[in-house]
Amino acid sequence: MEIYYWKVNPSNFGDELNPWLWKKILPEIFSSSEVGDNSGKLFVGIGTLINHKLPKERDKIIFGAGVGYGDLPTIDDSYSIYFVRGPLSADALKLSKDKFITDPAILINSCLEDTKKKIVNKHKISFSPHYSSYKWGDWDEVCRKVGIKCISPFQKVDKVILDICSSELVITDSMHGAIFADSLRIPWIPIHPNYGHILDFKWRDWSQSMCLEYAPHYVDPVWRGGCHKPFKQQIKNLIKRGLHSSGVWREGWEPPEMPRSKPGVVEKAGAQLLRLANNEQRFLSRDNIFEDKLNMCLEKVEQFRREFAPR
Structure with missing residues (x-):
């Protein structure tokens, strides 16, 4: 059985949670290799993965994934749906309401014993940026200037969990940053930098769940x-900006990257994060709802184990 998830370089902790989590929770099913057997069933767990890109010829086990990117697939006999991420995913796929629970990343709450032993420093405020936000913006510098811990999405899953566990508050534009914080019972505040890559649908899907x-x-x-970027790419960006500003531009050309933010812009962004931390409502799911959702996911894990564990 193959663990199906989005792979990117540098790695993204929300996606890399898949092999990390499923090997911990279901070690008897998933081998020690990176993805397991690539000739059998696909195990589709954490991520916005339910779309037309899922191989039609493979049997697919949907275990908490959601919709949001790409075209909706045709749900046929090749799909075995244990549950999906939220009510919006269920509606989009025309599934009954009992087919959604929440994002299965909630299960990290059951894997915390070793992490809690390693907590030493407590961060008053941490920022967990979206993968693309971190690639495009120097959020390390923003946070450094105002004394906020910046949690790189490129880090290993264990380190991200430890950093969030060590925080009193997490500000984030990453849905899995919020899910990690909520699952570790750390208050969080959602933000939306105007980059254009934040998908409100998946946020609402999980939030409503x-x-x-x-x-x-x-x-x-x-x-x-x-x-x-490499020096040649930097020169290419400079030329592109010059062409764009002079009106010598063709539709279909890849736009240049935005110029580096000036110090005042960086300082303003840091001040905005601090102001939010000090003045705005903090989010955390209610304890009874959290426990219900966690137990429902654990029940699905046991059902899956009964059906697929070697005998």
Whole structure:
């Protein structure tokens, strides 16, 4: 059985949670290899993965994934749906209401014993940026200037969990940053930098599954300006910006990266994060709802184990 998930370089902790979590919770089913047997069933767990890209010729086990990217697939006999992420995913796929629970990343709550022993420093405020936000903007610098811990999405899953466990508050534009915080019972605040990659649908899908409202605070984006790219790419960006500003541009050309944010923009973004931390409502699902959702997911794990564990 193959663990199906989005793979990218550098890695993204929300996606890499798949092999990390399923091997811990279901070690008797998933081998020690990275994805397992690539000739059998697909195990589709954490992520916005239910779309037309799922191989039609493979049998697919849907275990908490959601919809949101790409075209909806035709649900046929090749699908075995244990549950989907939220009510919006269930509606989109024309499933009954009992087919959604929540994002299965909630199960990290059952894997915390070793992590809690490692907590040393407590971060008053942490920021967990979306993968693309972190690639495009120097959020390490934003956070450094105002004394906020920046949690890189490129880190290993264990380190992200430890950093969030060590925080009193998490500000995030990453849905899995919020899910990790909520699952670790750390208050969080959602933000929405105006980059264009935040998918409100999946946020609302998960939020509604936990009886929460998705109400992000809009903050200014910051830009690295391509300074992290190879020298040739930086020169290419400069030429593109010149052509674009002079009107010599053709439809279909890939736009240049935004220029690097000036110090004042970086300082303003940091001040916005601090203001939110000090003045705005903090989010955390209610304990009874959290426990119900966690137990429902654990029941699905046991059902899956009974059906697929070697005898």
